[in-house]
């Protein structure tokens with residue numbers, strides 16, 4: 534996508550092909566700082582600290598981290614050890630494990646002499662595929678927005694609510710939840726987005742940054758305002774991203790998504806989840822019981838970043854010193870609260886039968 538007329542992806546290979554560049558998403562939207570990662574340790578740190586974040590994007594950055602490790606040492610042992618370090622950086626988004634496993638299996642299947650070149654090719658393939666997957670999510674999601682628009686009185690705005698950031702900054706390009714919105718805007722459909730600020734890390738400000746740069750109308754709201762807006766008929770549909778969808782259609786996403794889905798159900802607002810198929814975890818059925826929920830430092834909750842009156846990025850303590858915080862980064866929305874899944878192959882219901890029909894290669898008949 535573009536920032537001030539310049540085309541970007543969220544991750545790209547350096548000219549010498551020995552490192553990758555990413556945006557420092559700890560600094561966005563306050564400053565556009567580009568980081569260079571050249572080692573596995575730097576990639577792991579960027580994921581752990583959320584300098585880079587978003588399920589598909591941490592998969593790509595994690596894979597490049599493993600490629601950097603392979604550049605240092607092509608032995609099986611080193612690959613296994615490096616895989617373990619990277620896969621443990623963040624436990625919830627399945628995309629990280631999916632990308633690392635895909636790369637590991639590819640390189641362990643060839644002689645050591647071929648591993649370095651193959652590793653970077655697999656990383657590039659994963660990144661390029663993500664762009665196509667997300668673009669197709671946009672195409673299919675656009676049809677849903679068109680249906681909503683057609684059902685509204687002529688000239689009325691389509692109001693869409695989203696949570697966290699599932700835009701192009703969470704993927705390589707296009708995004709997942711935001712891809713249909715960009716395509717609707719590009720087709721001249723009058724859309725407006727209610728953007729949950731998404732405490733405690735306020736990824737909603739990334740969504741506001743993205744939408745603002747693209748020209749899409751949007752309003753930043755407190756996370757707790759969603760139910761009120763739905764009650765008052767201000768929301769036509771909800772579209773969120775996800776970090777893991779189970780074989781049964783349960784959806785793991787940023788903390789607060791479950792409450793949004795409950796309010797949507799209560800107010801009969803369609804609740805859609807946009808995802809590329811690598812986000813489906815066929816090994817897990819019951820999301821509430823089986824998906825590991827990352828707990829992050831309480832400091833992220835008790836201190837927030839913003840712009841000081843001097844225009845400088847600052848960190849403000851929002852809780853009494855020493856207050857204990859419980860910082861759950863994700864929650865699980867049971868499939869029965871999900872209207873449907875928007876995937877690169879089209880729309881499917883959030884249940885095992887529909888997912889298996891859409892992605893037979895993922896869910897073998899035995900499951």
Ligand SMILES: CSC[C@H]1O[C@H](OP(=O)(O)O)[C@H](O)[C@@H]1O
Pocket residue numbers: 586587588589696697698699700703704708709710736773774775776786787788862
């Ligand atoms: C398109 S995946 C976006 C997904 O990832 C985010 O998590 P985080 O910002 O912690 O990496 C959030 O759950 C988004 O929905």
